[in-house]
Amino acid sequence: MSVATKEILDLNRFDATRTDGFPPELAERVAKRQAAFGASSVLFYEQPIEMVRASGAYMYDAGGRKYLDVYNNVPSVGHCHPRVVEAVARQIGELNIHTRYLNRVVETYTEKLLSRFPRSLSNVVLTCTGSESNDLAMRIARIATGAEGFIVTEAAYHGNTALVTEISPSSLRKRKPAPFVAIIPAPAARDGMSVEASFAASVEQAIAELKSGGIGLAALIIDTIFSSDGIYADPAGFLKGATDVVHRAGGLLIADEVQPGFGRTGGGMWGFERHGVTPDIVTMGKPMGNGFPMGGVVTRPEFLKRFCEETGYFNTFGGNPVAAAAGHAVLQVIEDEGLVERSATVGGYFKRSLEALQGTHSEIGEVRGAGLFIGLDFIDPATGEPDTALATHAINQLKHNGILIGAAGKYGATLKIRPPLCFSQEDAELFTGTLDTILNAR
């Protein structure tokens, strides 16, 4: 798997050794950028794009070219949404400080945020990133259960800290995951079993594996729409079986809502709602502040209490009034613009259009998803095998046609369709029509 996941990371990645045909100014800019960021520099596309502004579902490059954004899920309520911009601009001019003083903006936000969760999940810790959130969630789970082990899916990505990288198989390039991590396949109907039964069976087996290595189960941690694995959403409810297995084994369910959360799946505010399960810990990040760096962990008070008895935890920037103002504006916009419903409606239409396209293009395999998070597999029609090269071709051709998109999945052969939630039916038609033309022109 490490080879496959390395390929995903490198897919659609700019290769710094190939700047021959670039305009001189671009070549110089890229060289400067590589000099500063070094080996950690990641730029998209064979010829990187210089972006200068963005609005709604559209981005604009330095040459004034307009791109339809079908990739970016962080500016979730729309790039530079005026209400979020205004909330941040106002609050940062008034007060921007840690949470050791009382502040009404922070209290109002946390109250509103927690009102969107099941009653049992009544405590929140505000952090700055999804990575910090998952790092903290893992430690809370370990202290709550007294066990060390985690179960994750095989192409999962949960963040970038040392601990979270261990449960992010897609980040490990040269080595295997740590012994406390058990890997399971992405959810699918297998061996005559339903998706639910098969996923539950995988979890059961992973628990046994951990146990045979002398490791107890702390938690099953899942991105509730399995983004990095290639987007697995259906049938709604399939997480129930695995959740029961985890709870019977004394473990916790951590729902990583960094990608599916804040309305994206169209089935409620959170991905776990579509499945009718109640997690023990929920983590948030990316869309929480529409790009303002913020994250959070929501859990049961007794788990947080036990954690705090072991370890002091304070997050300097976490929950500052500017983050709270941004987060509050995001929740307001989701409500006022009906973005959960919009995600369901436009996403449903989009998915049906892609399924229709599948009828005329046998190189399109499965189309999976919920709301405005859709995965589209490219396959070799003869063998049914994943076609990574076609995904790369499509991504670059879409760029040439002014559309931004990326790939996911174990083989990087799945288009990862997750535009800002203000995406319209016309935007969906533009994407589908353009993809149709690209596939016809091959």
Next chain:
Amino acid sequence: MSVATKEILDLNRFDATRTDGFPPELAERVAKRQAAFGASSVLFYEQPIEMVRASGAYMYDAGGRKYLDVYNNVPSVGHCHPRVVEAVARQIGELNIHTRYLNRVVETYTEKLLSRFPRSLSNVVLTCTGSESNDLAMRIARIATGAEGFIVTEAAYHGNTALVTEISPSSLRKRKPAPFVAIIPAPAARDGMSVEASFAASVEQAIAELKSGGIGLAALIIDTIFSSDGIYADPAGFLKGATDVVHRAGGLLIADEVQPGFGRTGGGMWGFERHGVTPDIVTMGKPMGNGFPMGGVVTRPEFLKRFCEETGYFNTFGGNPVAAAAGHAVLQVIEDEGLVERSATVGGYFKRSLEALQGTHSEIGEVRGAGLFIGLDFIDPATGEPDTALATHAINQLKHNGILIGAAGKYGATLKIRPPLCFSQEDAELFTGTLDTILNAR
């Protein structure tokens, strides 16, 4: 030590069980806040303050009361500095996106930032917090050296991720640090040795300890002004001996500049400059964006390259154009307002005033520091022992007199004086005069 450090954490911490005498509205607010944040809630003072706005070195509570801020080092160029506010407000309305597209704001900032470092440290990774920076720095050091061990000072705090908590003895409440961590005392002249010789000897001994446990040295990680240990700044240059010892043993020096960086010590942009040493990795956080959540790791290209070969690393919010705009404004303000020089001048005056106060108050022990980062020990004049109760008394009395301050050090008996860098000589006089009155009135 765990008892002492737990005391520091609890010192000046609001006790949620004691709201009896509070005005009803405050009691209700506090109860709501505790309900949402649960056991992780930390509020300052016996009766918490509700803050509503801040400007320069002053903060204002909901009743309109003005406080001189001698505590907060995050809004380092001054609370709500108009140039930082304007930079964030403008950029967040234009574009706020990850670094996988080229963007001039990001390039200009990284170039300017790197120009403030020694030539060998030419690569930067932008993160969101000091914790993320130290987490990454530790992993880079481990891969660069092939060794696992870290040396830290006994009351150090380097951040809140799982890995960084292991090298933050002040966060561990119930257990000892992990076996890969060797603890050394804060720097001081001991056993007839100079500060430099004694600190180098401690490091030498720690390396031997690690080695006897079969653990090699990855790095000595130090906050270059030893904030949590109680502020140890002098004599400038004392880090040289320890740095040589570390390098001879094949380890790296990680300079945690989250607190001393960005001009605070008055001896240059970075705390390590006062000591004439060149670290292998430098980490940044808190003041980097004057409160906008951002951090960074600066290191040698070859170290970053080796790290990236092992592990994919990407930070979604790290280095976005809004962070870059905030960071750039901070660097500009530091230059244009001469804040490094101001920190040296005002800080020098402040320190001399506190030393003068020491002449009339035998309960003031050592006054240590550099620039606008000063530690003032309270002691029992009879025994010379740390007087934690007096520190608590002073902190609360200063609050009653409209001055915000906190404590540090192994016993929490050291006033931690680190105001925004726009602090004036008159502000210093107000602090010194008020402290004089408080000590006289005992």
